[in-house]
Amino acid sequence: MSSNTEADKSAKLSEPKASPSPHRSPSSSSISKASHRQSFTENLRNPPASPRHRHPSLTHAAIQDLLIHPASTSRHQNSKFVGREWGDITIGELTSSDDVRWIDIGSSVExxxxMLLQSPTGVVLxxxxxxxxxxxxxFDYNDLNAYLLTVVGVSRPEGDQATLxxxxxxxxxxxxxxxxxxxxxxxxxxxxxxMNSGVNLSQAIETxxxxxxxxxxxxxxxxxxGIISQLRMVEFFWNEGVNFPTIDQLNPVTLQDLGIGVRPVLSVQ
Incomplete structure (x- = not known):
């Protein structure tokens, strides 16, 4: 019994001791991952604003001021029109040959x-x-819409046009x-x-x-x-109104003071 115990002790003493594992310094990749985890945690502490978050809207006074006093970039006087009466300007001065787009009646709707999509005036002759x-x-967008409504079967034609x-x-x-x-x-x-290109704006506006x-x-x-449309006329006075004091002074005036939209509307059922 004692001999076995002594033998066991001798065997344990003769076994080599396991050397302690060497100290490992953290690698650059582990440091990067740790910093990434840290930054991710910090981001959670300060989450970004919700997409539903709305910034304070402009006040009514600020919007009105923008309408009365547009950006200075669109308020430069044009040497072509400054010093002239707007009514004396001819319609030929507002048009260009590039506005005119022609197409044969035998061409397809497509x-x-x-061509209509590329037309600056929104119309094809x-x-x-x-x-x-x-x-x-x-041929304009109203005609295109009428055609599309017919194709999808939404239009309600009159009796003599049902077959067509x-x-x-x-x-x-x-x-x-x-x-x-x-x-x-x-x-x-x-x-x-x-209208001839020499007709003035006063006559064109009446039409x-x-x-x-x-x-x-x-x-x-x-x-x-050339082609002059209602939209082209509005664009002209918006962009070039600064050249005409009689037009420019109307910008701050309300629609009610101008008498626009004050008449009662009559409807018939």
Whole structure:
């Protein structure tokens, strides 16, 4: 019994002692991960503002001041118009030949739509042939909407047009070629108004104010050289009103003081 105990003690003493594990310094990657975890924790302490958070809105007074006094970048006087009476300016000075886009009546609605999207005046003049100088009608976004409503079957045609609407809808849904000539009955029947480029703005405004959406500007030979619309007229007075004191002084005046929208509205059911 004692001999076995002594042998066990001798065996334990003869076994080599395990050396302690060497001290390991943290690697750069572990330090980076630790700092990343720390920064992530700090971010949780200060979460970003909610996307639903709304900044304080501009006060009514601030909005009104912006409307009365627009940014200075749009208030520079134009040497072309300063010192002149706005009523004496001719419509030819506000138009450009680049405004005029022509298309043949035999072209497809798709071709007309692509041209319409590129038109700066929002209208394409439709003519009988490539060499014709007289427009048959004007193709604009109202006409495009009327065509699309017909294609999807939303339009409610009158009795004598039901067949035409059905044929257009069937052909369009089948992917067939549909020309502007076929959809001409769907387009608006607004009269085409022409004015010589030498006509002044006073006369043009009277025409546009009567419900006409656009006027075709012609040269001395009757060729269309430009288009002036209601929107083009509004843009002109907004951008160039600083050149005309009689127009510029109207900016701070309210619509009520100007007498706009004060008349009672009559409706018939």
């Amino acid at each position: 071709e007309a739509t692509l 439709v003519r009988e042939g490539a060499h014709a100088a007289v427009p048959i009608f004007c 609407f059905h044929d257009i809808m069937t052909k369009a849904q089948g992917g067939a070629h549909i020309s502007l000539r076929e959809i001409q009955p769907l387009c608006s029947r607004e009269a085409i108004v022409k 546009l104010g009567s419900g006409i959406h656009r006027v075709l500007v012609t040269d001395s030979t009757g060729n269309v050289i």
